[in-house]
Amino acid sequence: EIERILMDRAIEPLFQPVASLTTGRLIGYEGLARFPDAPGRPPSTWFAQANACGLGPELEAAAIRAALEPIGRPPGTHLAVNVSPSALSTDAVRSVLPADLSDLIIELTEHEVYVGDRLLANSLADLRERGARIAIDDAGAGYAGLKQVMWVRPDIVKLDLELTRAIHSDPVRMALVESLVRFARRVGATVCAEGIENHDDIEVLANLDVPWGQGYAIGRPAPPWSPVSPPAAATCRDALAKALVSTPGGETPTISAGDGRLEHLSARLANARSRSDLHSALDLIAGELHADKVALSQWHPDMTAVETLAESGDQPDQEYFSIEEYPTTGRVLERQEAAQVMIGDTRADRAEVELLFSMGYRSLLMVPVVHRGESLGIVEAMSHEERPWTRTEINRARIIANQLASVIQSFFRVPDPERFV
Numbered sequence: 161e162i163e164r165i166l167m168d169r170a171i172e173p174l175f176q177p178v179a180s181l182t183t184g185r186l187i188g189y190e191g192l193a194r195f196p197d198a199p200g201r202p203p204s205t206w207f208a209q210a211n212a213c214g215l216g217p218e219l220e221a222a223a224i225r226a227a228l229e230p231i232g233r234p235p236g237t238h239l240a241v242n243v244s245p246s247a248l249s250t251d252a253v254r255s256v257l258p259a260d261l262s263d264l265i266i267e268l269t270e271h272e273v274y275v276g277d278r279l280l281a282n283s284l285a286d287l288r289e290r291g292a293r294i295a296i297d298d299a300g301a302g303y304a305g306l307k308q309v310m311w312v313r314p315d316i317v318k319l320d321l322e323l324t325r326a327i328h329s330d331p332v333r334m335a336l337v338e339s340l341v342r343f344a345r346r347v348g349a350t351v352c353a354e355g356i357e358n359h360d361d362i363e364v365l366a367n368l369d370v371p372w373g374q375g376y377a378i379g380r381p382a383p384p385w386s387p388v389s390p391p392a393a394a395t396c397r398d399a400l401a402k403a404l405v406s407t408p409g410g411e412t413p414t415i416s417a418g419d420g421r422l423e424h425l426s427a428r429l430a431n432a433r434s435r436s437d438l439h440s441a442l443d444l445i446a447g448e449l450h451a452d453k454v455a456l457s458q459w460h461p462d463m464t465a466v467e468t469l470a471e472s473g474d475q476p477d478q479e480y481f482s483i484e485e486y487p488t489t490g491r492v493l494e495r496q497e498a499a500q501v502m503i504g505d506t507r508a509d510r511a512e513v514e515l516l517f518s519m520g521y522r523s524l525l526m527v528p529v530v531h532r533g534e535s536l537g538i539v540e541a542m543s544h545e546e547r548p549w550t551r552t553e554i555n556r557a558r559i560i561a562n563q564l565a566s567v568i569q570s571f572f573r574v575p576d577p578e579r580f581v
Contacts (some may be wrong), residue, residue: 162215165195165206166222172196173226174381177388178240178352178374181366182400184393188238188265190374191227192381207244217247225256230384239386240295245274249283251400262291265316269297273576276311284312295352317344319370321355334368341369357393366399421448422556429563435470438567442472445560449553451541454522456529457481458537458568459493466493466538469568481515488512489526493535498527498558500549522546527557531565539564 165171175189193203208307210219224241233239245268247253266287274280276341284294295316296309309317311573319337326335331546337353344351353365356375365373378392425448428441435517438456453473460480467490468479488509492499501512501524516524529537539561541549549557 162206162210162213162219165197166215166218169222170195170197171223171226171227173223173384174231175227175230175239175384175386176374176381177379177386178238178372179378179388179392179396181362181370181373181396182354184388184396186234186237186388187372188240189233189385190240190267191224191242193223193226194381214318215366216244217250217252220244220247220248221252222254224253228256228258229235233385238263238265239295240267242267242297244269245277245280250280254283257287258293261287264291265293265295267295267297267316267318268312268314274308298354313347314349316350316352319351319353323354324361324365324375325357326361328358328364334364337365337370338368345369359392362392362395363399366396367403371566387453422559424561426563429560429567430571432567437572438470438571439472442470445539446472446541448560449525449541449549449557450543451525451569453542453545455540455542456537456564456567457540459483460533469537469571486511486515489538492526492528492538496528496530496535498525498554500525500554502546504546504550516542523549525554527547527554527561529561529564531569536565536568562579 172194174192174194176192177186177191178188179185180187189254193206195201195203195206198206198313207219210216220243224243227241243253243266248266248268268529271503288294293315294312295318296314297318298320317340319340323333323337327337351370352372352374353370354374356365356377356378358360361375362373362377377389379386379389414514425441425444428437428444432438432441442454442456446452451472453471455471456469457490458469459466463480464484465482466481468481468512481489483493484507488499488501491497491513501508501516503513503517503522505513512524516522519542521544523543523546525541527539527541528535529539539557541553541557
């Protein structure tokens with residue numbers, strides 16, 4: 161059966177469009193092999209059968225040849241072809257690949273372990289020298305794991321459809337895809353989501369900064385060269401239009417594209433017009449920092465004391481704390497450095513520990529509020545759990561503290577009349 165297919169070239173190439181999820185524009189196609197003489201058998205069955213009888217590379221080469229034959233591909237678009245790692249270095253596959261591969265993507269398929277294969281490494285290096293880009297298929301499933309990603313250093317990471325299917329209703333999938341997007345950006349790779357089947361998933365993936373997408377919602381495999389579905393393109397453009405509009409009064413976004421939640425919080429602070437606005441923003445800050453309570457205090461250098469201005473949750477009475485009694489607080493303000501206190505830390509400031517414990521908390525993060533080189537106050541995040549604060553929480557607390565400088569000036573500082581003389 162395999163020899164007959166090879167002799168008769170009984171492979172029909174279909175092409176599925178790949179779209180930019182940012183703009184909705186067509187950016188390329190994936191070439192897919194179909195076997196019209198046996199429509200009831202999926203293509204994977206044919207390739208498995210060919211491998212079983214020793215003709216796997218020949219059938220893969222025939223599928224690549226069929227995908228490369230159609231002319232008229234839209235200018236500027238790429239073509240992706242699927243190759244198993246074991247077949248990539250064979251004469252059969254090498255013989256059908258053109259010398260110039262500048263618009264070709266080689267997708268490594270099959271769930272096989274190939275980390276450290278020097279022959280494959282040499283083949284990948286040769287393909288890259290000729291202009292090809294390398295993709296890893298089904299990332300997040302099977303053996304297409306972190307070891308292979310680190311070893312291959314792919315130009316494109318294709319997310320398995322199990323990660324993208326119904327992602328709009330699954331926060332766990334959202335979190336995993338967001339982490340993969342951040343990883344890919346750090347290493348200079350592009351992420352492509354496969355298996356997109358509805359427009360809700362298109363919008364969520366776009367909001368998670370997934371650059372490329374393909375699937376039935378964008379376009380089904382078809383003869384060359386079908387366009388991106390107009391409704392799907394419109395969904396991509398609409399999602400971008402929404403992202404460009406700031407809505408500080410709206411709900412906190414549940415989908416986090418990069419620092420989307422932090423941007424929303426920053427907008428809330430920038431548009432605060434009352435103490436009530438500030439109190440609601442402090443509740444959001446507590447959530448962003450994974451804290452049980454967040455407090456904002458103002459420094460009064462002339463009194464060598466800090467005044468509690470607002471807290472998340474219940475609002476405090478006016479309180480003053482002498483920094484002479486709490487030297488760690490004083491260092492945060494004077495040196496403009498963040499500090500953390502845990503009640504079990506024998507090196508911690510005992511006065512800070514006792515105050516923290518009396519309030520029912522076990523760890524504290526303090527970050528100065530600075531404006532034009534001057535310390536205006538301090539942001540404190542408290543947790544019932546004794547734990548060190550993460551680098552992300554510390555960095556985000558600093559970003560938020562920068563926004564709170566204008567809040568202190570607007571709501572709490574009394575202007576000096578002599579400055580306006």
